Amino acid sequence: MTSMIKVLLAEDQSMVREALAALLGLEDDIEVVAQVARGDEVLAAVGAHGVDVALLDIEMPGCTGIAAAAQVHREFPQVKLVVLTTFGRPGYLRSAMEAGADAFLVKDAPAAQLAEAIRKVLAGERVIDPTLAAAALADGANPLTEREREVLRAAADGSTNAELARTLHLSQGTVRNYLSTAIQKLAVRNRAEAVRIAREKGWL
Amino acid sequence: MTSMIKVLLAEDQSMVREALAALLGLEDDIEVVAQVARGDEVLAAVGAHGVDVALLDIEMPGCTGIAAAAQVHREFPQVKLVVLTTFGRPGYLRSAMEAGADAFLVKDAPAAQLAEAIRKVLAGERVIDPTLAAAALADGANPLTEREREVLRAAADGSTNAELARTLHLSQGTVRNYLSTAIQKLAVRNRAEAVRIAREKGWL
DNA sequence: AGTGCCGGATGACAGATGTCATACGGATCA
DNA sequence: TGATCCGTATGACATCTGTCATCCGGCACT
Numbered sequence: 001m002t003s004m005i006k007v008l009l010a011e012d013q014s015m016v017r018e019a020l021a022a023l024l025g026l027e028d029d030i031e032v033v034a035q036v037a038r039g040d041e042v043l044a045a046v047g048a049h050g051v052d053v054a055l056l057d058i059e060m061p062g063c064t065g066i067a068a069a070a071q072v073h074r075e076f077p078q079v080k081l082v083v084l085t086t087f088g089r090p091g092y093l094r095s096a097m098e099a100g101a102d103a104f105l106v107k108d109a110p111a112a113q114l115a116e117a118i119r120k121v122l123a124g125e126r127v128i129d130p131t132l133a134a135a136a137l138a139d140g141a142n143p144l145t146e147r148e149r150e151v152l153r154a155a156a157d158g159s160t161n162a163e164l165a166r167t168l169h170l171s172q173g174t175v176r177n178y179l180s181t182a183i184q185k186l187a188v189r190n191r192a193e194a195v196r197i198a199r200e201k202g203w204l
Numbered sequence: 205m206t207s208m209i210k211v212l213l214a215e216d217q218s219m220v221r222e223a224l225a226a227l228l229g230l231e232d233d234i235e236v237v238a239q240v241a242r243g244d245e246v247l248a249a250v251g252a253h254g255v256d257v258a259l260l261d262i263e264m265p266g267c268t269g270i271a272a273a274a275q276v277h278r279e280f281p282q283v284k285l286v287v288l289t290t291f292g293r294p295g296y297l298r299s300a301m302e303a304g305a306d307a308f309l310v311k312d313a314p315a316a317q318l319a320e321a322i323r324k325v326l327a328g329e330r331v332i333d334p335t336l337a338a339a340a341l342a343d344g345a346n347p348l349t350e351r352e353r354e355v356l357r358a359a360a361d362g363s364t365n366a367e368l369a370r371t372l373h374l375s376q377g378t379v380r381n382y383l384s385t386a387i388q389k390l391a392v393r394n395r396a397e398a399v400r401i402a403r404e405k406g407w408l
Numbered sequence: 409a410g411t412g413c414c415g416g417a418t419g420a421c422a423g424a425t426g427t428c429a430t431a432c433g434g435a436t437c438a
Numbered sequence: 439t440g441a442t443c444c445g446t447a448t449g450a451c452a453t454c455t456g457t458c459a460t461c462c463g464g465c466a467c468t
Contacts, residue, residue, distance in 0.1 A: 013290065018315030019223035026226055086217065111222030147415065158397030161455070174416055180456055190424085190456080192362030192396055351445065365424070378446055384426055394426080394454085 004031040005118060008045055010065060011057040011084075012037045020055070020114070027115045038062035043071045046079055053118050058085040058092060066092070066099050073100030080121040084114075090136035091202025093128070103127035142203040143185045151178040153204055156195045208235040209322060212249055214269060215261040215288070216241045224259070224318070231319045243267035247275045250283055257322050262289040262296060270296070270303050277304030284325040288318075294340035295406025297332070307331035346407040347389045355382040357408055360399045 007024060009032055011017040021032045034049045036042055040062030046054055054072055056065030069081045082103040083096040093104050102121040105113060106129065117127040144152070154164050161179075165172045179191050186197045198204045211228060213236050215221040225236045238253045240246055244266030250258055258276055260269035273285045286307040287300040297308050306325040309317060310333065321331040348356070358368050365383075369376040383395050390401045402408045 013311040015288075015309075015311045015313060015315045015318060016220055016223065019220065019227040022227040022230055022315075023223040084219075105219075107217040107219045109219060111219045111226075114219060145414065158392065158394055158400055160393065170415095171417060173418060176454095176456065177417085178415090180458090183456075188362070189364065190362055194362075196362055349444065374445095375447055377448060380424095380426065381446085384428090387426075 005029055005053060005122060006031055006033045006049065006051045007118065008032075008034045008036070008042070008049065008051040008054045010036045010039065010042050010045075010055065010060065010068065012060045023111055024115060024118075030115060030118060039064055039068045042068035043075060046072050046076055051079060052122060053080045053082060055082045055084055055114075055118070058083060058087075058096075066095050066101075069096065069101050070099035080118075082117055082121060082127075087202070088129070088132050088135075089200065089202030090132065090139045091142060093132050093136045093202070094141070095202070097128075104129065104132070106132070139201055142201075144182055144198065144203055148178050148182045148185075149198075149204060151175060152182050152191070152195055152198055155179060155191050156199075156204070209233055209257060209326060210235055210237045210253065210255045211322065212236075212238045212240070212246070212253065212255040212258045214240045214243065214246050214249075214258065214264065214272065216264045227315055228319060228322075234319060234322060241265075243269060243272045246272035247279060250276050250280055255283060256326060257284045257286060259286045259288055259318075259322070262287060262291075262300075270299050270305075273300060273305050274303035284322075286321055286325060286331075291406070292333070292336050292339075293404065293406030294336065294343045295346060297336050297340045297406070298345070299406070301332075308333065308336070310336070343405055346405075348386055348402065348407055352382050352386045352389075353402075353408060355379060356386050356395070356399055356402055359383060359395050360403075360408070 007030055009017055009021055011020065014037065017035055017037065021035060024030050024032050033051060034045045036045050037060070039060040042054065042056065056068055058065040065083055069083060072079055072081060081101045082105065083101045084105050084107060085092060086107050088106040096104050103117045103126065105117055105127070109129070120127050151164060151168060154168060161172045161175050164175045168175065179194070183189065183191065183194045186194050188194050188197055211234055213221055213225055215224065218241065221239055221241065225239060228234050228236050237255060238249045240249050243264040246258065246260065260272055262269040269287055273287060276283055276285060285305045286309065287305045288309050288311060289296060290311050292310040300308050307321045307330065309321055309331070313333070324331050355368060355372065358372060365376045365379050368379045372379065383398070387393065387395065387398045390398050392398050392401055
């Protein structure tokens with residue numbers, strides 16, 4: 001072969017990251033040239049190693065793999081982006097695509113799809129699970145406004161209205177109004193359900 | 205070497221499972237003889253392959269890795285048990301140990317510790333992260349009764365008291381009493397916080 | 409210039425939630 | 439044989455939550 005495919009691996013759990021590296025190491029046209037454990041280290045590592053493909057987990061400290069993907073897409077548009085995640089949330093797929101991802105894989109897909117996806121994106125193809133794509137389209141766009149999302153996110157830990165009002169610098173009534181509209185938009189009956197549904201859809 | 209160490213790998217996310225298999229495959233005294241994706245397939249696989257060590261993820265469909273560990277420990281007491289988990293929850297460690305686990309690893313530990321742990325448990329050692337062990341001891345035992353846990357678990361999805369009463373065949377007042385005592389035992393101010401804290405500690 | 413959406417706020421009201429005292433039967437343990 | 443804990447239940451009470459109507463200023467689109 002003329003040259004190896006240079007891959008960056010971004011995943012916070014060392015054991016999983018190194019295991020994925022071992023897996024990709026079995027392929028003789030792929031070389032893992034860099035590994036990072038945080039989203040905010042991705043951009044620098046991509047610049048430093050001249051990678052061809054960045055493999056990004058979504059849930060990472062620093063910043064999410066999706067945010068990292070957006071940065072890389074802006075600074076190094078020729079780098080291909082594969083987003084890998086535990087959770088097949090339709091909203092995640094949507095944001096990953098908007099961030100410029102070329103492939104979106106869930107971790108419970110067969111391992112063989114990983115190397116395959118890397119080769120495909122380099123060939124200019126896009127790799128997306130059709131079931132997930134359908135779900136993303138069926139769900140439509142995130143109906144929540146930025147502020148509603150913020151309040152819902154803050155409410156997720158069980159904070160009371162008074163605490164939310166304090167931390168968000170809002171009046172208690174406003175907090176309740178936002179939660180109320182979020183509850184209605186998500187067609188549920190209380191904030192706990194709203195948090196759960198918004199999480200499941202990847203809208204938080 | 206006289207013989208390879210036979211390992212069973214139980215983990216529901218294929219990509220992670222096969223990646224871990226690749227990682228262990230690099231060790232020349234270890235052989236992954238079986239892989240399963242569900243907790244309730246562990247026991248049969250252990251019996252069928254005469255494994256030396258079972259490597260069990262906790263979060264799995266069918267039954268948890270901890271429940272699977274307990275089954276294996278009962279039926280095949282000579283099989284060593286390594287529990288592997290994403291979440292370093294003190295309560296998980298405690299229950300894993302009670303189920304007869306020989307090692308408890310978190311997925312963000314370095315990958316090298318995995319093969320190392322497998323060799324150590326076979327040598328009769330126990331492998332436990334000291335920080336986590338300290339946390340488990342500091343937290344003490346789960347203060348919740350079985351019934352309180354059930355109600356809290358059922359309440360986690362945002363169900364209302366009326367719904368909980370119906371699904372658990374209790375009166376609404378009883379549901380509120382259980383949640384109230386759980387809230388007090390966990391020293392929090394509402395059910396949502398109670399769910400969060402109980403989850404974090406591994407008490408759910 | 410008008411319409412609509414967003415962020416933000418208030419007040420009133422109904423219903424849900426959390427607390428507390430109290431009660432009873434069964435189990436367990438000293 | 440008490441003492442204690444668990445599961446279950448009731449009623450009363452205070453507080454929290456969710457809804458609704460209504461309002462304001464700003465921004466965007468027609």
